[in-house]
Amino acid sequence: MSGSLRRTIGSRQDTERSLAFLLAFGAAMQGTPKPLRPRKSPRQKRSSDTRERIVQAAARVFVEHGYAAGTTNRIAEEAGLSIGSLYQYFPNKDALLLELTHRHIEEGRQVVVAALERGLPSDCNDRVALFVDTALEAHRGDSRLHQVLFEESPRPPALLAELHTLQNALVDTIAELLSAAPDVDFSDARLGAWFLVSTTESLTHRYFADRPTSDITVFREELITLLTAYLRHERTNEPTAGGS
């Protein structure tokens, strides 16, 4: 596996704002045979049942009330235990957020892993479709939680760094696929990868927020069309007139 983790990413703090779900794509593709967990039991043994309840409760509360109004007390109540107990499992509110974010990404990874188990298609179009389907699948879960996690909440620097890493991994992976593909011709494969990833992620996220069409398959087709058109486009290097 070649150039991963190049920190092309600028200094702006919020780059990775909403790539989260797809980040998993990168993680999964790079490590397809290296799943973080032996993906076996649906309920991992690492966490007590109580811890699980808290996480679920936090997700529900954040979805319903947003980050600011999602108080630890409310979460404890929703989880059916005392605030004191909650703090026995998580040292603070940020830790909850962190856990939720990790799970979010992990869930995305599972989606991708499942897809890849059926084999990565060889046809470019099919790969794009798979990519889009993965994004849709990952977002379907809870677009509102996604928003709370990646837009509304303050993210601690540690999480920020982690997300940077994941995002870069994804972009790099896609860039490699692009470089290897015979039928596309990018002068800057990494930038192309960034466009693909960003477009897919953004539009998918927006779809669930805006619902520009009620038929999700229509949206899916259109997004695939957009991405395919971009990939297939014959590139010239004459700059467009004007410019900022």
Place this chain on the structure above:
Amino acid sequence: MSGSLRRTIGSRQDTERSLAFLLAFGAAMQGTPKPLRPRKSPRQKRSSDTRERIVQAAARVFVEHGYAAGTTNRIAEEAGLSIGSLYQYFPNKDALLLELTHRHIEEGRQVVVAALERGLPSDCNDRVALFVDTALEAHRGDSRLHQVLFEESPRPPALLAELHTLQNALVDTIAELLSAAPDVDFSDARLGAWFLVSTTESLTHRYFADRPTSDITVFREELITLLTAYLRHERTNEPTAGGS
């Protein structure tokens, strides 16, 4: 106003999340010379530059600390004023946010108006370029503030409604242009408009956050390429295999 699937847009709460800058495009193109706000009344004397100081301070503080940690006291301090003075100019924190949002949109509108005064290009490519340039120009200001305003902060219902209206205006306008264009062929012009607007907005916003390339003209070319490829794509109606 001709055909276009107006109001197809669902009731989801976050549609207008980040279209903000471009919203002005729609408003301006529909020839709206009516400013969104009474154009900041000249007020008495010139003491109203205190108001200006507050707004600027608020922008800086929100950019640096985000919405939640951007306290009114911090803003007052940043403006070099007592908290009491701040409240003589703005009735509450939300009013500051509102002012900032309106200015944001208004600034975008100015960019568009300036562009249109030089005439709407007849060539499709040039139109796309103008669209992208406008988005870039509008975003150049402060993408982090944009994020705070449209993603992180709670937006009052009144503002939400206003943004919806503007967004619809923009999408409708683009949809009409698409319908009238001889060389593109959309089965659903409004959805196509939504894709164009969303893609442009999202990617522009992300560009300033991520800086996937340090040369903005490279980014600009690539985005134009993406949009043009999408517009030019020959459409078939055979659904892609798979699907979610």
Place this chain on the structure above:
Amino acid sequence: MSGSLRRTIGSRQDTERSLAFLLAFGAAMQGTPKPLRPRKSPRQKRSSDTRERIVQAAARVFVEHGYAAGTTNRIAEEAGLSIGSLYQYFPNKDALLLELTHRHIEEGRQVVVAALERGLPSDCNDRVALFVDTALEAHRGDSRLHQVLFEESPRPPALLAELHTLQNALVDTIAELLSAAPDVDFSDARLGAWFLVSTTESLTHRYFADRPTSDITVFREELITLLTAYLRHERTNEPTAGGS
């Protein structure tokens, strides 16, 4: 419930201003064993004597400083608690006031209930004496608190409505007794009842504030005299000369 000009009372906002203590008389006489409030739920454990401490502290603070200067922080301090704890027991300052008011009325009711358990006297004079004694007993507690509660503080509409109801009950009850009495002759029994109630309440309240005589039995005798004279007075219907 027989004759009586029920609901003649106007809509003016302050009717129930200071009848509070006696209101219980009406409630009790109409045989209302239903307590005004769920009888202060036993709550959990015994930590609810914290609640008691707060209420007592609030009473002391309001008595000493009045409503406006009786700040929640002062009350918390007086109760030996942090401000946060106070707000765990009462959602806001008004709730404290409400609790105090209800207790005030409830205490009055207890006084009356105790009196009635010894039977309502048949002799008119004795009834008047009982009435006066009840008022004195009820007011003995704290006339300054009474004033804060019923004159100085803003009363929420819900409380206002409740007090109206209670006051009307009292006046109606007295009016019926007057109608049924053989030795008195009122053209308007309800107005007579209003005079009796208002006079008793006002003078009792004032007694504790003014102490026009240090011997409370002297005051008691005089008030009974006043009320009895009023009841016994032979009524004519010739209006007095003059008038406003």
Place this chain on the structure above:
Amino acid sequence: MSGSLRRTIGSRQDTERSLAFLLAFGAAMQGTPKPLRPRKSPRQKRSSDTRERIVQAAARVFVEHGYAAGTTNRIAEEAGLSIGSLYQYFPNKDALLLELTHRHIEEGRQVVVAALERGLPSDCNDRVALFVDTALEAHRGDSRLHQVLFEESPRPPALLAELHTLQNALVDTIAELLSAAPDVDFSDARLGAWFLVSTTESLTHRYFADRPTSDITVFREELITLLTAYLRHERTNEPTAGGS
């Protein structure tokens, strides 16, 4: 003039709460030939027109908003001048309250003076009627302002002392009249006077708040009846059974 200003009054701070209007009665009766001002021009020369406007504005604002919500800024606005100017005429909010209170009493005095110029009636009944009419007349002006002034507002100690003096003067004056009257027989004339004054004042005040009857003349008759019955009552010295 005999025993005036005896400080029988207890230490409770709020005795004089609402006697205000009638206080003037005492003042006027004692000093009938000594009016505070040569009662000539309707607008005294002592105050500038501006000061007058402020006082009127304060009255209106307090009536409409109550004491707490009657801010100095609102008063200045209502008076049509700047807050700075207001503070050139009154050193603080309390001073406004003081002025208003003094005027309130003075207005009451004017009512009494006017009445007395027509001569104090010799008949006891007529005197009672005059007393009641005076109280009604004084209260008619603004019962809500009265309430703000004497119940809702914090009164500075200086004002408290002043009111004490006035109230005592009134009670003493009435006590003297009672002592001199042939047809009444009080063992404690001062206590009797206190009853008369307190009853009249309280019930009148309550009448305007409660409106137990819409016909003011009915109320007037009944109050006269009450007071007359009290004065005429044949007194025995056997204490009533019971007692607190």
Place this chain on the structure above:
DNA sequence: CATGAATGAGGCTTCATTCAT
């Protein structure tokens, strides 16, 4: 480990009052 009462820093906002012009 669970509980939930207690804590208190800190946020938003008001308003009497001052002061430079």
Place this chain on the structure above:
DNA sequence: CATGAATGAAGCCTCATTCAT
């Protein structure tokens, strides 16, 4: 004397977190 911008103490209330039981 008028003006009104500026001040800042102080009030109400929230909520993440701690700690005694």
